[in-house]
Amino acid sequence: MARFPGGLQDAPGSSTHVPNASKPKVRPPRGWRDQVVFPGRSLPTYTGPYSVGTAEIEVPAQHPRHFSHIKREGRHVLQLETVLMTLYYPTSHQDRNLSQPDTKLSRELWLGRPRGKIAGGYARFVGLPEWVGLGMFLPAMYTKLPAYRNAPLASHWAPPMNTKTSAKGAWVKTEQGTRPEGASEEPSFPLILFSHGLGGMRTMYSSVCGEFASYGFVVVAIEHRDGSGPRTYINHRKSGHSTMTDMEKDGNLDHRPEEGKKGYDIIDYIFPKDNPFDTSPHNDKGVDHELRDAQTELRLAELEEAYMVMQEIHAGHGDQVSDRNLRRAGYKASSSHGLKGLDWSKWHRRFHLDHTTACGHSFGAATVVEMLRQKSRFPYIGQGIIYDIWGAGASAHGKEDSVSRIQAPLLAINSEAFTYWPSNFEFVSGLAHEAQAEPHPSPAWLLTLRGTVHVSQSDFSLLYRNVCSLFLKMVADPQRALDLNINASLEFLAHVLPAELAQVSRAYQNEGLLESETAPLDRVPSSQMHRPSDKFIAMRLKIRHEWLYRLSPQLFAKLDRKKARREGRKAQSDDEIWLHVKPTKEAVERHLQANEGRSNNKKAKFEGALPMTGNAEEDGEPAEEQKVTIEPRPVQDQAFG
Template identity: 40%
Template sequence: MEAKHQNSQRRRPGKSPPKAFREHLFHSLLNYAGPYSVGIMEIEVPVREPRTFSRIKHNHMHALRMDTVLFSIYYPCDPSSYAQSRGKRPSKATWLPRPRTLTSKGYAKFFSMPQLPVTAYIAATSMFTKLPAFRNAKLAGDRPGDCAGAASRSSLGAHSQDTLTGSGDKPKFPVIFFSHGSGGSRTCYSIVYGELAGNGFIIVAVEHRDGSGARSYVNIPPSGELADGLKINNTNPKRFYKVDYIFPPDNALDTSPNNARGVDTELRHAQIEMRMSEIGEAYYVLELLNNGQGDLVYKNNLRKKGNAGSSSKGLEVINWSDCDGRLLLSNVTVMGHPFGGATTVEIVRQNDRFPYIGQGIFRDAWGQATPKVGEVTHQSLRKPLLAINSEAFMHWPESFRRICDIGKEARNGGALCWVLTIKGSTHLSQTNFAMLYPHWMSFFMKTMVNPKRAVALTVNSSLEFLSRVLPPALTLGNAWVNEGILKTKVLIAGELPREHQPDGKLIASRLRIFNELRIRTVNWVRREPKESVATYIKGRPLIGLVNFPLGSEVWMHLSPDEENRQYPIRLSQEV
């Protein structure tokens, strides 16, 4: 108890930029709770080798083409240096990627809904929502509070000191790559990115242009050279192209659990290959930053004033020398959500191609789209893995069975592996949508977990996992909360709960609440606090309080602490 109290004292949140008037008037995102302040920068650069993936074409051109790589970096920052260098209100990036109106139309197309009402609703609620991060701020030069003092570092020996600190005894930060899911972008999981960055990680949120996102804009490099041997004349006024979501021909619902035709493996495996290549290109850019070549990144950056999807701020006023030797580019973590989870599994498998990847975390992985060993690579999982499921996805038998098989694969390869489910959560509980639209999440998806708590459980279990699998030199003196989530007792076979399991056509998309009308009516009569409308279904915290008993907020399906337990797949097979 005393240790927990001391830990809580070390978690004073880092400073956040002030909210604008429109953010108080409309929707806004919560400030991050980590001890570091959070900075953000956006980078788009030409790839070293433009190329295409698969034979799939759209409008007589290859649909999967990699000409540039786009990503946002969320990182621990020094907010005081930001204020001194600008002398005005800090700049913040918008939650909805620019151009915001056209991006809203891309979401309408992705959801197969009319463009006008979707765009109008987003404009009226969250068009001007900003990320609570300092744009282009200086990389943090100190550890917050009493983290990792010099005396503690010296106790680890000379080699570990080199790992912990860069030049001038400034801290070096471990790196996490994040791969978004279908319809996602580099910003839609920013609540998770920011929490991890606030705890001392550098998060590289890649925006995939493989036709799995709702909409993304690709700026054409000055050379005009594109994949497929195409070349755009410099006098051509259109210096960009857009990439919308690709619906598989004659199988548009291949993401649906009830699709009899299954997943379009030709498209999905090609997309995973392109996603892995984009992450490889992003890693190369980080190497440039870490090796003192930030000016080259600045010179080649295409996200600058006048270009599609860009802010006028670009990468201005960044002191690139501050990044020299400050990024830990070994033992890198890869993390992903649904389709990004499938990407994560494949990256962790391919050790020869990604030797710098040390472990993986996937959330609600799209099990059916995750290649089996031999379909893309013959290498099997031999690196630590953490799988975090939503309760809604847990009830998708085929996908959950595949996730359990991946867990077996990792354990058979000698790797530490945990598979858990957050009670009362649905698929979007781990995204910004849960924070911005909690009422819609409650009414339409029947989400029952407090959205703030769902994010905390995701982040805290990830930090607990990383504290176990990363070398001690990288975790010494951290201020991470350790709630003992990974110590939750493993369920036995056949013990999966069915209380909130929906019928077949709603599997994976929502939960089921018995006596819902009565529960909501009682809540309305009691005038529960506004925050509780979407999160406290029965007029009291169903789950979500920190002082709940261990195991009351998650189900554990696989843990190396209880290796002899069976996988809970019997119930899934019976469904």
């Protein structure tokens, strides 16, 4: 028997694809843009019972400052000037009907403005001339998010069914559900903060964020300006407070003369000096922790700033946020729509500020871990979801004492490609055990999605599925991979959120993914693995007899399902996932009991995957949630780590 990473040896000639994979959820097209192949590619419609709205916000930072001494061309490259985000949120069925879209409401571009320049930034990120980006992203330049810009926040309780479980399909989004017993007339939605990975942007994970919103969450997707994205534009006010001159004075920031003339900054991907490939598993120089730790600190500050913006909106001051918004007509990379049409009064206390979920992918997942480890700094973070964490990018600061350890529920979802990276798998396994350790144990899960690669948790696999299949050897259906990520995440939140927060998400399809039998990696048969040669570890998978598989992957899967039905064989728990770590039911219940009463909103009964604790209070207005005031952290002009 071989140990990791080979697994148990099996007979040759076994299946090369993911066996018995379930079909993806129903995602009917919404119009001609979502049906034609050219000139634009489309993203699938979200499957939850809510339609989804988006809002694009960029506001000056309340505490502008720079991070570390790192400079390029005489300028600090890591500066906090503004915070940019896209809000994904449930919108009202009464105003939006999927079969008759309101042409007055636009849809946000996936690639962002200016599209040609953003595409050039991506080409530069992968080491190609910028002009190549135009060809790479030409189809995606016409792609728009399947969500309504500046639509009203939903005021109804959605029915407890999604587009797959409902016979009505997408029409479920036009239905109103019954209010749960003891709940308020209008739902109050849980909050999620989302952090993107290297090469990402705030819309790169629109499918994940939009899916969460369609099931009743308000998602704040940050666009980090730390040099981890391909290209981003930072606007400055043209008059009043927070102009470029004010930023230089108040935050000790610096700008080049041409930036002052244009009124905006351009931040491209920052390659570590003399070590541009520090992300590679085979890089002899290792990770540039001076840069990465400083980027993490900037990311944390941006997340704090975004949370403060949400505090304003929660308090009923969304109009003040709108007045400061720099993503409007007359500003770079902006739409003329701005935040027009949003009724901010409808947002007053309509989402929860406590028990916020921190969620991220790759470097964003490493950022989430830092948030979970700094409980005193982020007291409003209740749990974390990490997709394919880049463990080497996590802060070099230690976790030896109990104060700096993870003390919150954790869900870690790996792609199969990243699971074969030994040091990275050891790191993420350590995180799960860190969360479960005494003296403050929290439930934690770790699972692998079979047949997936690193980009399977982003929109890239949905827009460029042939690239992912031919070059990255992804064998899982990208939409089914998205379903598994979301279903596992919603199941996790149903387990760990207080009852009055969890009751909003009643429509997800509970596949019992987190209740599967555990599969230690060294006990997984090698026939189930798609482990590549060492030089491709973490980058792609391997498909045995690929020429035969390429004849028709869909046909292979269809024949396999028919054979299973003919033999009366049901799908097994390890057909699509490997569950490596899970807590006991008692551990989850202890967590809920320990957090009983900590939420300041009234309780409501909820029948979830596990018993939820909490008592219903008297009818009336919910108590005011505690406002968390964030103080600026001391900044030292020195390297981190």
